[in-house]
Amino acid sequence: MENQVYRIVEDQGVSYLEFKILDPYKDYIRHGITLRYGGVSPSPYNSLNFRLGGKDSKENVMENVKRICDRLHIPKEQLYKARQAHTDHVLVIHSKNKEKYAYGVFNEELADGYIVKEKGIATMVTTADCNPIILYDPVTQVVANIHSGWKGTIKQIYLKAIELLKQEFSVQPENLIVCIGPSIRKCCFSSEEESFKEKFTQVFENPEKYITYEEENQKRFHIDLIYVITQDLLNVGVKRENIAVADICTRCHHDEFFSYRYALQNHEKDYGLMATIVGLLPF
Numbered sequence: 001m002e003n004q005v006y007r008i009v010e011d012q013g014v015s016y017l018e019f020k021i022l023d024p025y026k027d028y029i030r031h032g033i034t035l036r037y038g039g040v041s042p043s044p045y046n047s048l049n050f051r052l053g054g055k056d057s058k059e060n061v062m063e064n065v066k067r068i069c070d071r072l073h074i075p076k077e078q079l080y081k082a083r084q085a086h087t088d089h090v091l092v093i094h095s096k097n098k099e100k101y102a103y104g105v106f107n108e109e110l111a112d113g114y115i116v117k118e119k120g121i122a123t124m125v126t127t128a129d130c131n132p133i134i135l136y137d138p139v140t141q142v143v144a145n146i147h148s149g150w151k152g153t154i155k156q157i158y159l160k161a162i163e164l165l166k167q168e169f170s171v172q173p174e175n176l177i178v179c180i181g182p183s184i185r186k187c188c189f190s191s192e193e194e195s196f197k198e199k200f201t202q203v204f205e206n207p208e209k210y211i212t213y214e215e216e217n218q219k220r221f222h223i224d225l226i227y228v229i230t231q232d233l234l235n236v237g238v239k240r241e242n243i244a245v246a247d248i249c250t251r252c253h254h255d256e257f258f259s260y261r262y263a264l265q266n267h268e269k270d271y272g273l274m275a276t277i278v279g280l281l282p283f
């Protein structure tokens with residue numbers, strides 16, 4: 001499968017999405033966003049599940065990690081992650097602190113974004129409807145890997161990451177390449193709760209641009225998270241032509257990607273998570 005923005009790579013049954021906008025930097029950065037295929041986890045985690053702490057076994061998840069890391073040519077020992085909790089906390093991971101975040105090792109630190117400058121370090125964000133966002137600066141060769149669901153979006157975690165990139169690594173936003181992976185889109189992200197709508201309108205201007213109402217039920221509204229994220233990025237100086245959005249709704253495509261909302265609505269007993277892995281070469 002291929003379109004202008006991304007291609008789906010299938011390697012011995014394991015599938016992942018990669019962004020074409022990062023093709024010119026293949027000697028510097030490696031990335032992949034997983035589909036559900038090619039793992040060992042049973043239903044409802046079938047099969048390439050990255051959710052530790054659910055009812056799927058740790059052995060299954062670690063085997064899934066090994067499989068995707070092998071395909072991406074990233075040593076799984078160089079993969080790092082903290083506990084995601086819909087925060088706006090962004091960690092800089094480097095050789096002096098990385099062991100704390102070794103994947104599969106329990107740590108209590110909560111974070112939903114990682115910045116890496118040192119080569120040979122990879123990070124992982126897990127999602128099921130939330131937005132995985134990769135920010136890469138080819139000039140300074142710094143990369144960020146961000147988990148931004150609706151809560152993280154309201155907290156504008158991606159702007160916190162850009163602020164850190166500017167302050168700590170002298171990144172200029174106009175050089176940033178931003179990739180937004182598959183996530184729940186406005187077709188499926190809906191509610192009837194006024195208080196829910198207000199969470200967005202208190203933060204983001206021009207609600208008529210990102211909130212639409214259903215014709216047959218005027219109480220039910222849909223929110224376009226991609227619009228608000230993109231607008232925020234443009235406002236801080238990211239160039240529109242440097243923003244790549246994979247045009248895939250995870251809930252609509254729940255057979256191919258994990259969708260929390262689909263699992264909930266379909267009364268499945270649990271849900272799985274997909275992974276966005278980004279690493280700087282060489283390993």
Ligand SMILES: [Zn+2]
Pocket residue numbers: 184185186187188189249250251252253
């Ligand atoms: Zn949808």
